[in-house]
Amino acid sequence: MTAGPPPIAGARRSFVDARGVRFHVTEAGPADGRPVLALHGWPQHHWCYRDLLADPPPGLRIIAPDLPGYGWSGPAPHRWAKDDVAADVLALLDAIGLERVLLVGHDWGAYVGYRLVLTAPERFDGYLTMNMAHPWVSPRTIAPHLWRLWYQVPLAAFGGFAQRRTDLVARVFRIGSDLDRETAKVYVDRFRDPVVARAGRDTYRTFLLRELPAAGIAPKPPRATVPIRCLFGERDSAVHPSLVDPATADADDYRLELADASHFIVDERPELVRAALIALADETSPK
Numbered sequence: 001m002t003a004g005p006p007p008i009a010g011a012r013r014s015f016v017d018a019r020g021v022r023f024h025v026t027e028a029g030p031a032d033g034r035p036v037l038a039l040h041g042w043p044q045h046h047w048c049y050r051d052l053l054a055d056p057p058p059g060l061r062i063i064a065p066d067l068p069g070y071g072w073s074g075p076a077p078h079r080w081a082k083d084d085v086a087a088d089v090l091a092l093l094d095a096i097g098l099e100r101v102l103l104v105g106h107d108w109g110a111y112v113g114y115r116l117v118l119t120a121p122e123r124f125d126g127y128l129t130m131n132m133a134h135p136w137v138s139p140r141t142i143a144p145h146l147w148r149l150w151y152q153v154p155l156a157a158f159g160g161f162a163q164r165r166t167d168l169v170a171r172v173f174r175i176g177s178d179l180d181r182e183t184a185k186v187y188v189d190r191f192r193d194p195v196v197a198r199a200g201r202d203t204y205r206t207f208l209l210r211e212l213p214a215a216g217i218a219p220k221p222p223r224a225t226v227p228i229r230c231l232f233g234e235r236d237s238a239v240h241p242s243l244v245d246p247a248t249a250d251a252d253d254y255r256l257e258l259a260d261a262s263h264f265i266v267d268e269r270p271e272l273v274r275a276a277l278i279a280l281a282d283e284t285s286p287k
Helices: 045-053 082-096 107-120 139-149 150-165 166-178 182-193 194-215 270-282
Strands: 011-019 021-028 033-037 058-066 101-106 124-130 228-233 254-259
Touching: 011 082, 021 045, 021 082, 021 107, 033 045, 033 082, 033 107, 033 270, 045 082, 045 270, 058 082, 082 107, 082 150, 082 166, 082 194, 101 270, 107 124, 124 139, 124 270, 150 194, 166 182, 182 194, 254 270
Parallel strands: 033 058, 033 101, 101 124, 124 228, 228 254
Antiparallel strands: 011 021, 021 058
């Protein structure tokens, strides 16, 4: 089991208490730089943004928390409903003293990111989302792709045991990514911790039992006013490209860039993530 966070040259680490969560926060770049909040997904933690943290783009302050129960953050005082996690993240921004940030999200971090930009758009200058369906996808569009979520069923049912005691997490990386074994091990080992395994289980259990069924009958989400840039690894075996189609995105400013990568584009193509973030920062720079 990994004893502590993997080292990242030049990064600063702290613990911040917000809304009942003891967040482990890793950041880099000038303390007075333009803040960028970077949210990870499953089965990862802040380390997926290691390239940005080790070499922050000029003028940007990269802030990468471990989401509640993940990485080295304390457990969530809830069952990982995504709106609850979004509220946790807003409380973290308040605790750090950040009124407005650029937002980056991958996988579940991107799902939470959409909740943030739709419910509190005044807090975000722009949003870079990666390999997560946008929230305006209709049930008719997503229905043919529900089979891709097969791996979520054992995670929801037996996730605590499966992540701690089997090779399920390692298998996800072997089947669905180009990551080498040592890189994947940094993530796999962390799920031996019961707090992290429970967070992973609750992430999927809440989604499959509550959030996915509710999505079929819920009102259409509001239109996005925050500029959104979607960087999508088109070899994703879990999220089909049709689920990020600009034609169905109800947004003032939404653009899609497809890339040769799997679902785990942050680890596989960090240079593309960096370029997309710099472009978004330039486009949204205060005049």
